[in-house]
Amino acid sequence: MNAVPKEMQLCVDACLRCYQSCLGSAMNHCLERGGAHVAPPHFRLMMACAEMCRTAAHFMLTGVPQHRHVCADCASICRQCADSCDGLDGMDRCAADCRSCADACERMAA
Known part of the structure; x- marks a missing residue:
């Protein structure tokens, strides 16, 4: 079994943490x-962010080169979700996890 490179593993971890944070916070x-x-734009964005993070982690773990494209999209969605969470009380942890994931995904997309 091939080991996942350290930087990629850090990104996978950030993606899965964000997935858990967005889904858990939303639900x-x-x-x-x-x-x-629960306004539709915010709630839909949280669901999209959670799914995109899960998908990005999946792509990295399967080792396909297209993970870079998925990570770039994931970073964009995570930043949008963080901005949406900033305006709502009790969403600081979710916003921080989204930004951390966005940072990690941007490094993987480069």
Whole structure:
């Protein structure tokens, strides 16, 4: 079995952490808070971010060269999600995880 390079593994970890943070926040905090937390643009963005992060991790773990394209898109979506979370109370951890993932994915996309 080929080992995943260290920088890629750090990105996989960041993606999976962001996936867990976005999905968990959406399904728990956002649904419980209601209001702007479940406004369709924000909630859809959180779901897209979670899925994109999961997909980016999957692409890196399978070792396909297209992971660079997926990581670039993931970084963009994560930044948008972080910006959306910034405007809502209780979303600091999710926003931070999104930015961390975006940073890691940008390095993988380069």
